[in-house]
Amino acid sequence: MPDSPVNLDEYEPLARARLPVEVADFIAGGAEDERTLRRNRQAFDRWALRPRVLTGVTAPRLHTNVLGQPVAMPVLLAPAGEHALSHPEGEAATARAAAAAGSLLIASTASSLPLEAIAAAATGPLWFQLYCFSDRELTASLVTRAKTAGYRAIVLTVDAPVLGRREREIRSGYAVRRRLHRGNFPDGRQGSFDASLTWDVVPWLRELSGLPVVLKGIMCGEDAALAVEHGAAAVIVSNHGGRQLDGAPAALEVLPEVVAAVQGRAEVYLDGGVRRGTDVLTALALGARVVCIGRPYLWALAVDGQQGVGRLLGLLRDEIATALTLCGRAGVDTVDRSLLSAGGQGPAISRERGAADR
Amino acid sequence: MPDSPVNLDEYEPLARARLPVEVADFIAGGAEDERTLRRNRQAFDRWALRPRVLTGVTAPRLHTNVLGQPVAMPVLLAPAGEHALSHPEGEAATARAAAAAGSLLIASTASSLPLEAIAAAATGPLWFQLYCFSDRELTASLVTRAKTAGYRAIVLTVDAPVLGRREREIRSGYAVRRRLHRGNFPDGRQGSFDASLTWDVVPWLRELSGLPVVLKGIMCGEDAALAVEHGAAAVIVSNHGGRQLDGAPAALEVLPEVVAAVQGRAEVYLDGGVRRGTDVLTALALGARVVCIGRPYLWALAVDGQQGVGRLLGLLRDEIATALTLCGRAGVDTVDRSLLSAGGQGPAISRERGAADR
Amino acid sequence: MPDSPVNLDEYEPLARARLPVEVADFIAGGAEDERTLRRNRQAFDRWALRPRVLTGVTAPRLHTNVLGQPVAMPVLLAPAGEHALSHPEGEAATARAAAAAGSLLIASTASSLPLEAIAAAATGPLWFQLYCFSDRELTASLVTRAKTAGYRAIVLTVDAPVLGRREREIRSGYAVRRRLHRGNFPDGRQGSFDASLTWDVVPWLRELSGLPVVLKGIMCGEDAALAVEHGAAAVIVSNHGGRQLDGAPAALEVLPEVVAAVQGRAEVYLDGGVRRGTDVLTALALGARVVCIGRPYLWALAVDGQQGVGRLLGLLRDEIATALTLCGRAGVDTVDRSLLSAGGQGPAISRERGAADR
């Protein structure tokens, strides 16, 4: 490929050249003014990493595990609907790339392929992201199918009782979505999300599935504590990639509050704004066990299918390894708060280059 | 309409395409360098709203009341002069749209239509905004007419003993104003504002009208306390939309100070910079009972008359409902300071998109 | 004039259209990266003024006095060399405009006209700005001439033992300066500044002149205290308009420290970055007795000679009066720290308009 990306950010423009603008905007967009979307990324810029020297660290350990499941690097692929919008092979390509890299795909309820087909294509472990519908029977059947197909955890999205106002989609009259086959609903029956969901859903899901339940979309300490009390095995700190409540804090900003509330009783993951190996380490230093990436792998999928996602994960792995080495850490398990410079010590330095930075 | 706005901000460019530039600049402009005008909006960006999950909230209550008057949503239409500049039906269209949406128009002393005509057109409650003239007899006659016409409160503007220097108007030699019929002064007699107004005016107005008196333009705790002591039923924290003292704080910035000074003895409303449902909730969380919007409805009026204002209020109502749901609040009456992230926790995120936000 | 400026900032572009670029850059420029030049202005944006209402203030008092000398407004014209660069009538025009407005010109050692000619043209009081030369005899003769000509104070510039690196001048090879007649040195004898000047110069000047001595260029509390101890009657907090040490704080930033050190034993004036009536009030609220303006009157002089300077002073006077009224202050003598919002309470709002501010 003549224009081989050298970092995660470079996939988006390449993907846009291959995608209809309304699909690209569907992927890229956030709610309303997209303040939270931007804030997710800018939150990383407030932290600095402290280099250490002469530690003798050479090939740092990148592997860890999530709910007992080993992963080769502290990065999961966040649930995202309809991968076939990016590439004809859809989730099959993503799942294979994730497995090859030792990462883990959280397949979406809104996948292009049926969850069974994704499981069949995958050569590694999968988790299943669940939207809970008003039709509880339909929901239960999805959970049962996922369990049967070998998915190892249920990731319930809790931050979408109603959809946020994604104005790019409203403006573009985005209809691609509807033209696509929804993999998990061959008969078209799907219904609407259960907007009146309460905490009871957590024990219900645990019992129904016999699998660990992960809650995605936790954004404050109080809800993190409630999640633990209702039996969640892990929480994903996430604002849905800035697609739900515009004006919400960055996921990274609330991570410390969630970690403090959980008190080690559940695992904590971070989703939102991760684009660099140093971002991954920053999240880990603030208490995340792993991070999730979303949009970047959809762009990579559009650029070069399975190979694109594989190469993207390779870039990120290399960045993590380099950053760990330069911080003198022997492994991701040794990363703690001392990796970071005290907050606010330095100015937030934008990633945009100004005129002075030629 | 082919270019249907999806948020409040989108009305301005559409309106500008329909209005003479000097009228648009008259509406849009602020005093001097327009720092306070910008500050009114940027103040909202310093706060973040905390999403809550699994609360079971579905259709949150948006209604509240102001001075005992029920409104369907916590949004009033701020007084603004000469609606006929925006649309030939003038205040009649605005009043009908406000009533249809369950909002409430505060009709201006400087309305295009006589206050009686506005009252005749309106299908809902009205308040009357008063400028106090040096000619106290003329002032008294206005108050009496408003009372007779059924207006339910007198909103005295207190921040304009002299006019701020609105340089856009000075530059454009804005004269449209003078060519228009001033609805409430058919004989042309109007005179100048009473620049030497003091607190005595409040009991005088109460006695004269027998109506609750609201003071608009309170910008510090000391004056809020004085307002209460002189019998004001409510205060509107406002810097006149940045049109008076450039260099004044944002209305939102002084809201907490005013709320603290009032100590529940009067109602407190917020006027200035509200453009989003999340802005409304931020103001409510900081102690406002309702907010006022001004320029947005003038743009919507220019774009599509009564229907435009109606649609704008519908958009804002939808945004408030979505934000309440995503924050897990059952109604506007349950909004309190815990809705917000501690000030200064995150960086202020601009609503302008930078090059990095494609 | 078809393009009549509505504020002080608008004079610069009009003046630039009339001046050779190297002259305009000589006036506009600061040292090195011009950080201190910008900082002088931006420092004002960190403060907000608190409006007060229903105070009954109508025509606030703008007059005050400096060293017992009445002035109609709290604004002096800072010393600036060679007014003939801006207008053929040079300092004669400026002095007449200052007098007409009830302000006061501090004539520069480097004036285009001899100090006696300026005094002859002036219809109001003058002060004399002194550079102390290595040739002490020459210096003494200047002081004696100023005293004889009726100047009422000696303003010694203390921040220029060497000249700052003004790169615009270096780049443009600015030579206009040398081609001009130096009014006070008809025989060309001038010599260099005395770079080794110490505090002894203050009592020497007092004794020599019998006039009050003002020190211009004080930028810290320690030096302000030393100034008082050596008999200075007033100090001007100034960084030479950002033309000397680039990297120095804004004049406004160090004003409170100087006021605290002086403890009322001398008058304190502020020079640097004042462009608005609200800037004047901000400086007064932080303890300045009056402010000085520099570049703006040179631009106004270039635009329209005496009339231009007069009009500029009129604009500034109107802005001060409006701001005082809207802050509910009966006169400049009632301005104190309570006029301002606590520092840092709000974000600094730039005076530049962004894309969002159409």
Add this chain to the structure above:
Amino acid sequence: MPDSPVNLDEYEPLARARLPVEVADFIAGGAEDERTLRRNRQAFDRWALRPRVLTGVTAPRLHTNVLGQPVAMPVLLAPAGEHALSHPEGEAATARAAAAAGSLLIASTASSLPLEAIAAAATGPLWFQLYCFSDRELTASLVTRAKTAGYRAIVLTVDAPVLGRREREIRSGYAVRRRLHRGNFPDGRQGSFDASLTWDVVPWLRELSGLPVVLKGIMCGEDAALAVEHGAAAVIVSNHGGRQLDGAPAALEVLPEVVAAVQGRAEVYLDGGVRRGTDVLTALALGARVVCIGRPYLWALAVDGQQGVGRLLGLLRDEIATALTLCGRAGVDTVDRSLLSAGGQGPAISRERGAADR
């Protein structure tokens, strides 16, 4: 030269006009998003220097010494590879310019010329920068050669166990590097850096060389203390010019922490972002004994060889002298923390000019 630079920043555009773009980008570039690269410079903008007046200081002392070695100004030339990329005479030109200015070149392991040739060309003292290779014998031979050739200190770079991701080089497929003769490795044998280096290397080098050992790339107090404990004579606070860990703090930001940890037991130098005389004084005020400059002299070398570097050092010397004089300091030895305004007192003022700064 018609386009004679008036400050250090002006050399880069002139040099770019003479260099292949991939060479210029190799010199200019930093790691990943170049945040640390920008941060190195922006860190200086957070400090302000306090002018002092009437001190009688005229010709301030600029000389100091490093490890007992006198230098005429507190500025060293940082190690940088392959000067022949900038100018055919390579390090010979740089060394002569450094000596002429009374500065000191730290010659790089990766020099274009053999270290012996640099020593032969130099008319002043030299230090030798060492990369430690996996091949310890090769490393030892370099040290022995440097000692024999008269180099007076060994500067071990400790922040590059692996190379940072310099994306400009990756993108440009930068290969110039390989086409060039590596001066110190005539037989092409060089091998890779020893990524597993530990603190033992410090005493090993001391013993081997009998020279003082300086550690370059220290970025926290803990490592500074370890450096002292292992016998380093000096540490250079540096993040490798932003070329290693992107996301690291600015060198200036960690300087105070390093100075505090060292407690006077070793000398501390600052490398990163110095472009102005005031930057030099800021670093000295925060505890650095001297600073290093890197990219600027490579640009100057490209522009005009030895003469270019000499002129650049002259400009910097003049700026330091001017700043010292305006701060009333008799010499660099009198610079201490009182030179600076308290951190955070003022806003960081960008060196970029905005639209308001015409």
